[in-house]
Amino acid sequence: MMGVYFMNTWWESVVAKFQLCFINDDRYMLLVKGFGVTIETSLLAVIIGVIIGMIIALFALSNNKALRLIAKVYTDIIRGTPSVTQLMIIYFVIFATVPLPKWIIASIAFGINSGAYVSEIIRGGILSVDKGQTEAGRSLGLTASQTMTDIVIPQAVKNIFPSLCNEFIVLIKETAIVGYVGLMDLQKAGDFIKSATFEAFLPLIATAVIYFALIKILTIVFGRVETNLRKSDIR
Amino acid sequence: MISVKNLHKSFGDLEVLKGIDLEVNQGEVVVVIGPSGSGKSTLIRCLNMLEVPTKGEVYIDGTMINDPKTNVDLLRQKMGMVFQHFNLFPHKTVMENITLAPVRLGKASKAEAEQTAHELLTRIGLLDKADNYPVQLSGGQKQRIAIARALAMHPEIMLFDEPTSALDPEMVGEVLDLMKDLAKSGMTMVVVTHEMGFAREVGTRVIFMDGGVIVEEGTPEQIFTNAQNERTQSFLSKVL
Numbered sequence: 350m351m352g353v354y355f356m357n358t359w360w361e362s363v364v365a366k367f368q369l370c371f372i373n374d375d376r377y378m379l380l381v382k383g384f385g386v387t388i389e390t391s392l393l394a395v396i397i398g399v400i401i402g403m404i405i406a407l408f409a410l411s412n413n414k415a416l417r418l419i420a421k422v423y424t425d426i427i428r429g430t431p432s433v434t435q436l437m438i439i440y441f442v443i444f445a446t447v448p449l450p451k452w453i454i455a456s457i458a459f460g461i462n463s464g465a466y467v468s469e470i471i472r473g474g475i476l477s478v479d480k481g482q483t484e485a486g487r488s489l490g491l492t493a494s495q496t497m498t499d500i501v502i503p504q505a506v507k508n509i510f511p512s513l514c515n516e517f518i519v520l521i522k523e524t525a526i527v528g529y530v531g532l533m534d535l536q537k538a539g540d541f542i543k544s545a546t547f548e549a550f551l552p553l554i555a556t557a558v559i560y561f562a563l564i565k566i567l568t569i570v571f572g573r574v575e576t577n578l579r580k581s582d583i584r
Numbered sequence: 585m586i587s588v589k590n591l592h593k594s595f596g597d598l599e600v601l602k603g604i605d606l607e608v609n610q611g612e613v614v615v616v617i618g619p620s621g622s623g624k625s626t627l628i629r630c631l632n633m634l635e636v637p638t639k640g641e642v643y644i645d646g647t648m649i650n651d652p653k654t655n656v657d658l659l660r661q662k663m664g665m666v667f668q669h670f671n672l673f674p675h676k677t678v679m680e681n682i683t684l685a686p687v688r689l690g691k692a693s694k695a696e697a698e699q700t701a702h703e704l705l706t707r708i709g710l711l712d713k714a715d716n717y718p719v720q721l722s723g724g725q726k727q728r729i730a731i732a733r734a735l736a737m738h739p740e741i742m743l744f745d746e747p748t749s750a751l752d753p754e755m756v757g758e759v760l761d762l763m764k765d766l767a768k769s770g771m772t773m774v775v776v777t778h779e780m781g782f783a784r785e786v787g788t789r790v791i792f793m794d795g796g797v798i799v800e801e802g803t804p805e806q807i808f809t810n811a812q813n814e815r816t817q818s819f820l821s822k823v824l
Contacts, residue, residue, distance in 0.1 A: 484634055485671035485730075489685035489737060490661030499688060503675050581675050581717040 370551045376542050383538030384559060390452050390459065390534065391521045397460025398520065399513075402467025409472050420468065427465035433526050435462055440530040455527045463520050470516060474509030475501060507578045514571040518564055525560075535559060585610050585741060585772050586631060591640035593626050600626045602796035604640070608741075613773045615783040615804075618793035619819055624776040627793070628745050631774065632656075632663050645740070661689065664734025668746040670726040672718040678705070678729050679714045682736045691737065704732040708762055724755030728762055735766075742766065744775040780823055784808050792816045 371377040409420035427435065439458040440451075447454070478501045486496030528537035539556030543549050586608040593601040600623045608614050616624045629635040630642060633649055633656050642649050644659050673681050682704060683697035692700065705711040708728045718726055727747055734742060744763065748756045760782050767773055767786045777783065783790050783804060790807040792800045792815075800813045808824070811817045 479671070481667060481669055481671035482673065485665075485667065485673070486685075487657075488632055488634065488660055488663070488665035488667075488743075489734070490657050490689055491685060492657050495688055499684065500673055504673075507675065581677075582719060 366548055366551055369546050370542055370548050371555070376545070379533070379538040379541060380535065380555060380559065383533055383535040384563075386452055386527070386532060387521070387524055387535040388563075390456050390524050390527060390532070391517075393453065393456035394459035394463060394520055394524065395517055397457060398463030398467050398516075401460060401464025402471055405464060405468035406471035406475065409468060410475060424465045424468060427462055432459070432462050432523055433529055436526060437529060451530065451532050452527075455524070455530060455532055459520060459524055462523070463516060466516050466519075467513065470509050470512045471505070474505035474512075477508050478504045510571075510575055510578055514567075514575075518567065521564065521567075522560065585645060586774070587641075587643040588627075588631070589641040589643075591627070591630060591642060592638045593623075593630055593635055594638045600796055601630070601637075604796075604798060606791070606798065608772065608774060610740075610772050611770050612788045613767045613771075613775065613786055614789050614791060615787035616774065616776045616791045616793060617778070617780070617783055617819075618799075622793040623796040624793050625745050628743050628774055628776050631743055632660050632665055634665075661691075661737055662739055663741045663743060664731075664737060664739035665743045666727070666730050666734055666745065666747045668749050670718075670723070670730045670750070672726055672730055672733070674718050677715050677717055678710070678721075681718070681729060682733045685733070686736050689737075697736065700736055701732070704735055707765075708732055722755060723751045724758045727751065727755075727759045731759075731762055731766070741772045741774070744773065744777065746776050746778070748777065748779055778823070780808070780820075792819065794819065 371380075405420045405423055408416040409424075411417060436455065436458045439461065440454055444454045444457070482500050482504065483496055486500045487493070491499065524534060525536035527534045528540065533541065535556055539552045542552035546552070586606070588604055588606040591601055591604040591606075592599065602623075604623075604627055606614075606627075616627065618624050626635055630637050631644070631649075633642075637650050640650075644663065647654055647659060649656060649659050673684065676684060679698065679701055682701040683692075683694065686692040686697040686700070687694050691697075701714070702711065705714055708731070710725060710728060710732075713721060713725065713729070718729070721729065731742075731747075747763070748759050751759065756779070760779060763773070763775070763782070764786050775782070775787070785804075787804045789801060790804050791798055792807060792811075792813070794815050800807065800811060800816045807816065808820065811820060
């Protein structure tokens, strides 16, 4: 009887805490909106990162010394400084007076950061394609850029896809630092509920579960796409 | 069709070609033989500028291909090349491998290119592989497809860089047979090979290279039965 009594009070306290953390004042909406901010910031950052990454990769592979130097300095600076520092510099210094929404500035910062890693992934992917492929393309009379777009890049994409997916996932989690510039993303929402309710466990676990679910779903989707890309490898 | 004058090629301090002069006329099958490292492959790769000559001149149909002002891509369209390691495009089907260049370069519509590919595949007996990917083919099949891919551009000249060296022995025959067919049809060919039987039977002229120079050249008859140079004799005594 005593056991059931304790079970009941324990359960009641959990329900009460759940009520306090998520239902009262519609606090769950903080998580929903935060999730939205995380998604939009990550998505734009991925796009910016891939574009910058491609450009920097082409710079790094070019015959032009100045372009190669730009690529090298860029990747060195990004890899040599913490992303929080980069975010804060971009937000409070470089874009201090630019009237853009906060999340867009944050995306630009994360995109610039991710671009350095993406460029290394792309560069490696392009170099991993056998030189004979380029020679075969060129010997048929294709130009250098036709050979690149029709023959080398499609094969490079297959090689870099897993690392690129990994970079996207790292990037999504990296955006959890946007609270530093006052954006209410998923992480900050969890943190906010914690401060408002003096309950740490439920809000933070909820935050973790949402991140985990998002990334798990993405991993499954990426896996499917990769299988599709490997079609031509099936004997 | 091909005219090479005083061709030199160095890789860093290593001089691989030390002054090559060579003429190839229409319909000739010139077979280049010689020991490893003699510069055979470098020579054939200089003909279509996969290697840029350090010095000298290479003329294709009267146009100097290593002149910086020359549109190399246009001249390469006239010259098919077949590689030791096939270099088929692994992400494309056999059909796509063959039609890619003609369509991309505006030489044919997709339908025309597929028609040509159809004919070529029938000719080499691999029509049933049209929708397969290269990874599903044997070495001999890959090399025959690679030859078809080059032929789809309707080249005037075909360059073969050790086309059978990476093949299992039982597959060498099918590739050589196709090359013989091609020679009979009047194609101008330059062939770097270790297949002495092919050189003897199909070659209109055999060139023996050693140490970056042409040591001796002549008809297969002259080279294989009556070589004048000591180095040629010594090489042939090892390989025949």
